Amino acid sequence: MIDFARITIKAGDGGDGRVSFRREKFVSKGGPDGGDGGNGGSVWLETDKDLNTLKPFQFQKKFVAENGEPGGKYKRHGADGKDLVIKTPSGTIVKTEGSDPSVLLDLVKPGERVCLVKGGRGGKGNWQFRSSILTTPKFAETGSKGKTKQLSLELKLLADVGLIGLPNSGKSTLLSVLTRAKPKIADYPFTTLEPNLGVMEGSDPSDLVIADIPGLIEGASKGKGLGIEFLRHIERCKILVHLLDGAKLLTSGVLLTDYSVIRNELSQYSTSLLEKPEILVLNKIDVLNKKQMIQALTALKKTKKKLFCISAVTHKGLEELKKELYRY
Known part of the structure; x- marks a missing residue:
């Protein structure tokens, strides 16, 4: 029985904001219209009643959620990255790795779902930075990086x-x-x-x-x-x-x-x-x-x-x- 595993998880990075200006046939000097980047996907842990070992983690050790897409022209918002849901048996204890490990979670209920790391926030496009003083901002915000965590999973069977x-x-x-x-x-x-x-x-x-x-x-x-x-x-x-x-x-x-x-x-x-x-x-x-x-x-x-x-x-x-x- 596989009842212990070490894994690395990473949330998706937020997409970068876009720098762009409205340009059309009869509009040669339109204002800023760069859209915001999408948010990165989060990593979730969910208990599954059909699992009773940590065998799925025997060979796959790294889990990464999708990154958010960059913003587009015409104030278009970049697509958010998809969340990643990791299935685990009921009775799983989640601990942090490192010199001072501590228990983060003790999942005992079937179907219990918890967010382990939240995805990075998408950056703002240059449209968000316009003002009466700064009418043509030529910069945008970079999306924030998704967090990375190293965790250990320990299974304690649920028996009467x-x-x-x-x-x-x-x-x-x-x-x-x-x-x-x-x-x-x-x-x-x-x-x-x-x-x-x-x-x-x-x-x-x-x-x-x-x-x-x-x-x-x-x-x-x-x-x-x-x-x-x-x-x-x-x-x-x-x-x-x-x-x-x-x-x-x-x-x-x-x-x-x-x-x-x-x-x-x-x-x-x-x-x-x-x-x-x-x-x-x-x-x-x-x-x-x-x-x-x-x-x-x-x-x-x-x-x-x-x-x-x-x-x-x-x-x-x-x-x-x-x-x-x-x-x-």
Whole structure:
């Protein structure tokens, strides 16, 4: 998924004013009649509901609006340059580039349109400068230059529910059974290399958008595994669903340790993620016996989080989990 891009935008230059004088068959010394130049086109950013990545910016890095046309004879106004509208997904954050970057915009509504740089103003023709004192002005105004900006675009997915957990905990499988999404699923770590989205359908408008992000490992904040940059995609989520791999109990895995690893990596990215509502989901309970289940429940009770036990493969416990998610 392309979720970051750097672009350069430039508004159109204003057209120059015209220097001309009225000349006709029986008018040899007419007054000034140079028209004004047209305004340059502006650059706009508009969110498009049909886009979900910044891939259109992967190869095109520069966007330039049209220049205004120069003024004409007979006081004719030059044509304005056409505005340039750049389409981007909802959830795009626009930042200035440079030594002191700052957030300019956070576009979350579909169809939202914002002007990034305004086109240059057209110059005045010499007709505008006539007066009782200066009856034949032989000069005109130059159109102003359109501004240039260097910006960075950062996409944060708009999802209601964020699935987090260690690699191979079953996040993609859960996404596929809760929604119609078809992420890649395999029995090895880091099958998911980029965020996946799915919609869990309910009674409209109760549909929930669920985001499955790549698995985190201990040390991800220091660059191990796939890192933690994907965590930006769950910053807007209303609730986090923390999946734990119940099958680890078969090899003496410690679920509480796994839980702590993920919580620590979240804190390294942003402490605000720790404040989000979170529920625990113990997955793969179909492979556990009664003793192992008791062991798991006893350990996870210490987190003081609401716990759901499921099997994404056999669909056991999914209805209870769905009901809980719809509460948000």
